[in-house]
Amino acid sequence: MPGKFSVLPWQNSDATQMKQQRHTVIRELLGKAPIASQDELRRKLAGRGFHVTQATLSRDIHELRLSKGPDGYSLSNGSDSEEDSLPGIREVLQGFGLEVRQAANLLVVVTTTGGAQPIAAGMDYEDWPEVVGTIAGDDTVLIICPDIEQATQLKTRIEHYIG
Amino acid sequence: MPGKFSVLPWQNSDATQMKQQRHTVIRELLGKAPIASQDELRRKLAGRGFHVTQATLSRDIHELRLSKGPDGYSLSNGSDSEEDSLPGIREVLQGFGLEVRQAANLLVVVTTTGGAQPIAAGMDYEDWPEVVGTIAGDDTVLIICPDIEQATQLKTRIEHYIG
């Protein structure tokens, strides 16, 4: 092939990898300034060395699952993949919990320093009916229960976990 | 005028009011099933007695500030850039609030991570009579109300704000 019109050097190597990079740059651009149209995005990408057509960007936008709203394109607000390998409330309480106190329908869990947040997060995750909500400081967790009975019941269970 | 083709009775009275009703129905439809295009929306509205053209819907969608994502149109995503200069409690709750739970005279607002402080600050600023005080953690706000009745009332209002 004498001609071989590969004017664009970046096209030589790997197109797939190129695509990944382009996607990354698109995300980056979205964070900086609003982008109203695919053609505007095309121009901005061109300024960064990515010369593609509107058609390609239409496909990219689908793959990135972007949304177009009144203020232009944006990352989809869909629930991001939250991956947590929580150790379980039992282990956390046993590891950090020190004491449980009750005040009417409220429970206060005294923990080792820095242990409050993990315990509160664990309690929230368990989604127990007797836990209306939690507030965690540094070494204290406030647990709000619907009523005194359930608070007492939960207190017993937590004490059992703590040991 | 012999003909007077007023086939549609609702057209006679007030067009502006008609528009309001249409907007309400659009919101309602959005909640039920995904709507992929303005023409699809047009057909569904027609089934409910609203016979308008795609052009009108394009304008409605702007006014309602809807977004179009991979799954069709949806109510505008709360985390948009600061468009209106009104960071009132309404916007803050809509942006960060997830759920409200009641425990007697206490309310617990579950928020996105880091959203508790802004909400609590907003509540304090509003200086509502049914808010005795607030305590904010990271993703939970505790609101103390004078009594159960006012707590219930406030809960309803907050739920309305959240959506």
Added chain:
DNA sequence: AACACCATTGCATAAGTATACATCATGAAT
């Protein structure tokens, strides 16, 4: 090497959305 396969892309165009302009209805001011 020759071949089959698969992903990516551009081109041309279909499909979908926004808007300039004209019309009609309503309400306020004269």
Added chain:
DNA sequence: ATTCATGATGTATACTTATGCAATGGTGTT
């Protein structure tokens, strides 16, 4: 009542986005 301003809407069309098709380049298989 007449005039003027405002707002909602339809029509036609400009603008924007999506996609069928074919070409290209890389990979793996024989």
